[in-house]
Amino acid sequence: MTNELDKISELPGHIMDNILSRLPIKDAVRTSILSRKWRYKWSSVPELVFDDQCTSLGGVPSLQPNVQKNLVQIIDEVLLLHTGPIQTFMLCHKGFQATSNIDHWILHLSRVSIKVIVLYIYRGWNYKIPTCLFNCQDLIKLKLLRSEVKIPSTFEGFKNLLSLHLLLVELSPDGLEALISRCPLLKHLQLWKLGIKQIKVEAGNLEWLDVEGALQDVAFGVMNCLKSIRIAFSDNIGNRFGPGNANSSNLHQLFRNLPNIQSLKLQNYSLKYLAIGNVPKTPPNELVHLKCLFTCIDFNSVEEILTAMCLIRSSPQLKLVDFQNRVEDQQTTRIGTTADFWEDHRACCLEKVQVVSIGGISGSEPELELINILLTCSPNLLKMTIRPNSMSGEGKLVRELLRFRRASTQAEVIFL
Structure with a gap:
């Protein structure tokens, strides 16, 4: 009787992947309790989105005293246990502020052929982008909010980048010109309040x-x-x-x-x-x-x-x-x-x-x-x-x- 009712475990793999890709990362991890087949399925989800839902309970903000610490722990554990390719990494939690932990996450992403990085810093100081970000040669989309960017002299360009969004980003006019000129396939460009005249x-x-x-x-x-x-x-x-x-x-x-x-x-x-x-x-x-x-x-x-x-x-x-x-x-x-x-x-x-x-x-x-x-x-x-x-x-x-x-x-x- 139990086997007959366990329809969800018999779903094809691509449908399970589709379901998981539409869930917040917190709910995707919770699917581990559904069955043995679902236990580690979440760890191969290619799109990782860390937003306000990561630290909320039933749509209500979490009562945990340290949202920052909680979110850092969540991201650390997800990246540690993740087994498949990562195509998208999005950090856009409105309660999150810049921290040195981001350096380690970007270093990890630079080694896994990441295609999309969205890094929005809403609180605290501007985050200084580490040079390892410029090693992400498979990037097709990059979105930064409230960051400080310095183009390294060894940077040869993002050869596959199609979309670049820089919002409240600190960089020099020469740095901006160098960045754009080294993205030969660029199709979408947003430059918003960069602090240059x-x-x-x-x-x-x-x-x-x-x-x-x-x-x-x-x-x-x-x-x-x-x-x-x-x-x-x-x-x-x-x-x-x-x-x-x-x-x-x-x-x-x-x-x-x-x-x-x-x-x-x-x-x-x-x-x-x-x-x-x-x-x-x-x-x-x-x-x-x-x-x-x-x-x-x-x-x-x-x-x-x-x-x-x-x-x-x-x-x-x-x-x-x-x-x-x-x-x-x-x-x-x-x-x-x-x-x-x-x-x-x-x-x-x-x-x-x-x-x-x-x-x-x-x-x-x-x-x-x-x-x-x-x-x-x-x-x-x-x-x-x-x-x-x-x-x-x-x-x-x-x-x-x-x-x-x-x-x-x-x-x-x-x-x-």
């Missing part, structure tokens, strides 16, 4: 790029495969940093080597950075594949409006446009009521635009003029979503919009 990226196979921080300058080498990019200048750079060539602009320099961009996100002060320099009225045909444009914009800035219009004019395939109002305390140049300014920019490249979103607006004249252009110059527009920063002036805003002609008979205007 200038970033240079050149990776021939890169497809996705996310850059954020208190930056002063960014530079991109030739990247023909890059399709999606997000840039977020978190600090207001003012007008202090411009291109060396007076006839050039940050806009032209940034995108001259990125011919195949399909999605572009410019957040915080990124558009203000691109507006520095001589923004061309008729830009070169550099964004012919761009389909989605998201940007934070100061609607009272002539330079930023010019830059946004330049991006739109150079994007004949543009289908989605999203503007988020970024209100400035002080302005050096204002559009005001200059109708001629807007009239000069009605010949925009909006033939294929289908979706428009505008957020944080108050109904000022520059905002309304831009909405008017988007409505009257977008023959295939399907939906425009408007998110006012206050509901108090919604009635006036609606009345103004009712006066605008729509090039598309299908265009729907939605207020949120």
Whole structure:
């Protein structure tokens, strides 16, 4: 009777592996009590994830007084008893802080052909990455949070790395450039608040790029495969940093080597950075594949409006446009009521635009003029979503919009 009911022990090995890979490591170890066949099955699980569930009981945080000590003991025992290959090692416990024990774990991983390392340090000081990490030549994904990285002189590169994420990581600009240049297959790159002011990226196979921080300058080498990019200048750079060539602009320099961009996100002060320099009225045909444009914009800035219009004019395939109002305390140049300014920019490249979103607006004249252009110059527009920063002036805003002609008979205007 017992043998007939013990269906779980008769499962094929690959199904048992699939079950164990979906369980938290703590529950995977507990399967040892199911039967003799399951006793050591967990020790060959290829993916080791140590997160908050490792030190919790029934979804409630553990009452043990020393979570740090408890987690260190768990990781030590799992690595000691593990018998099969380890493909993924993920340490992302929010109560864990940097400790020298990590050095031993990474040394162990460097000897087992590890493919994915995720090391998130949420508490305490930044963890200094040991040089043995750079011996993990089979890595395809590396994610670091709150670490200190120094590239060893003997490092020849991660030849198989496809995805690199550096978040709140301390390293020099030269170190960053050396690391990226020695990952020839890199496709995904995230650089978030690295503590350096200038970033240079050149990776021939890169497809996705996310850059954020208190930056002063960014530079991109030739990247023909890059399709999606997000840039977020978190600090207001003012007008202090411009291109060396007076006839050039940050806009032209940034995108001259990125011919195949399909999605572009410019957040915080990124558009203000691109507006520095001589923004061309008729830009070169550099964004012919761009389909989605998201940007934070100061609607009272002539330079930023010019830059946004330049991006739109150079994007004949543009289908989605999203503007988020970024209100400035002080302005050096204002559009005001200059109708001629807007009239000069009605010949925009909006033939294929289908979706428009505008957020944080108050109904000022520059905002309304831009909405008017988007409505009257977008023959295939399907939906425009408007998110006012206050509901108090919604009635006036609606009345103004009712006066605008729509090039598309299908265009729907939605207020949120």
